[in-house]
Amino acid sequence: MKALVLAGGRGTRLRPLTNTSAKQLFPVANKPVLFYGLEAIRDAGITEVGIIVGDTGAEVRRVVGDGAEFGLRITYIQQEAPLGLAHCVLIARDFLGDDDFVMYLGDNFLIGGIQELVAAFEQGHYDAQILLTPVDDPRSYGVAQLGRSGEIVGLEEKPEVPESDLAIVGVYMFTPAVHDAVRAISPSARGELEITDAVQWLIDSGHHVHSHLITGYWKDTGRVEDMLECNRIVLESIETQVHGTVDDRTQITGRVVIEAGAVVEASVLRGPIVVGADTKIVGSYLGPFTSIGGGCTVEDAEIEYSIVMNASTVRGVSRIEASLIGKGVEVTPAPSTPRTHQLVIGDHSTVRLRS
Incomplete structure (x- = not known):
């Protein structure tokens, strides 16, 4: 089994910080978010990892290196533009070959690892397995509808009226059947090849797509408040x-x-x-x-x-x-007289000042 880690997103919700740095390398308890994912992959017994990189690829390569620090062998795969998660699978075809693989979004933070997910996938002989978790407001996520035995019968991307409260977490398990799916689908309205469309294609084509509910903590670190919450969770456990x-x-x-x-x-x-x-x-x-x-x-x-x-x-x-x-x-402080605020702020920043 191999792993495909996605580290090419632009992180627009974390601008201006992401104008100069990869969001996957932002620190949680002084360790890059991406490192937690790589360690989870290693702990699940997977050693061959492909990392999809984009505009910040040079920084990711410099920080992560060849993977030896994690006990991994890493291959970097350049994505010329953010054309969707399914596009990442498409361009990684040569690396993935005919192996099963886990796809892991590099800005996701998951406590508890993926060992149970990998074991359940191998034992269940599924064509795909999607990690899910209940959320309070599913409208901001891809949402899954389940059948009676836990099989996924339908997916919706950010629905106005969700059919369930089960959000898709950024970890997926696939057999090589997904390669047919990503070649069969067309770009969505936003011009991307959506992984939800590829999974729906598998379902419609009679493939067995199963769910796996997580028991640990999960967070998409795409916003400042998410980064701070992940930092809190990790610091809770330090000695x-x-x-x-x-x-x-x-x-x-x-x-x-x-x-x-x-x-x-x-x-x-x-x-x-x-x-x-x-x-x-x-x-x-x-x-x-x-x-x-x-x-x-x-x-x-x-x-x-x-x-x-x-x-x-x-x-x-x-x-x-x-x-x-x-x-x-x-x-540093602004001059005390006159009582003013002196700011040098980049694009897309947020500043809150006391009146």
């Missing part, structure tokens, strides 16, 4: 590890990870928190569910329930919370 330097004027409460080379002075840290390597925290407060990347400086500042990426500086500002701060960012 205290202090490899950096903490002075005796610092108060630490709860579970805190301080990576090698980090320095914490005269600060208050209330975990769970992760502080990255070679970061300096001085005279500051870090509240629960905060991740500070490597090479950062936080001085005379307060940060809670936030993600700060590598090489950023936050100095002299109070109470930053529920925020996602990119790489190499500088956050």
Whole structure:
């Protein structure tokens, strides 16, 4: 069995951060989202992985490498434009050959792994198996309708009136039968080859398509609030590890990870928190569910329930919370007189200021 990991999306909901970085490499507890998926694939016993990349392919290649760090053998497959999930299967035909495979969306975050899914697929002898989970508002997802024995009898993409509350999670199992499906379908109204259309083709052609309900936590990390929630979930499970330097004027409460080379002075840290390597925290407060990347400086500042990426500086500002701060960012106070806000903001940004 092989794996096909999709890491070519543009991440429009996370602009402007995704104007310069791959959304699949955004950190959750200081580890890229994509890494969690690759580890899940490895833990399921799969070692041959194809990664679909797009405009940010060079960054993904640089960070992930050949896969040896994960115990994987990785082949990169370039997608010239985001033409749909089924198009990814189409262009990966040579890599996939006649093997069964799992297709894993690289920006999905799934706790609990995919071992049960892979085992159920192999034991069930299905032509395809789709991972599903109940959601409060199915209108934002692909939605599945099930038969009495758990077989999928129909799919709808973001329906106005959903037939069920079962959303399609970004993990799919396929036999080579799907290659006929992706060649048979036509682009949707948005110009993409939809994987839901390919699965529906399998159903209509008499193939056995089964469901698998997840029992763990799942989130599509396409929005800032989703990233922060995933960060919270992972930080809930960390154990205290202090490899950096903490002075005796610092108060630490709860579970805190301080990576090698980090320095914490005269600060208050209330975990769970992760502080990255070679970061300096001085005279500051870090509240629960905060991740500070490597090479950062936080001085005379307060940060809670936030993600700060590598090489950023936050100095002299109070109470930053529920925020996602990119790489190499500088956050400092504006001049006190006149009482104004001084901003340099990229396209498609969101800024919330106190009046």
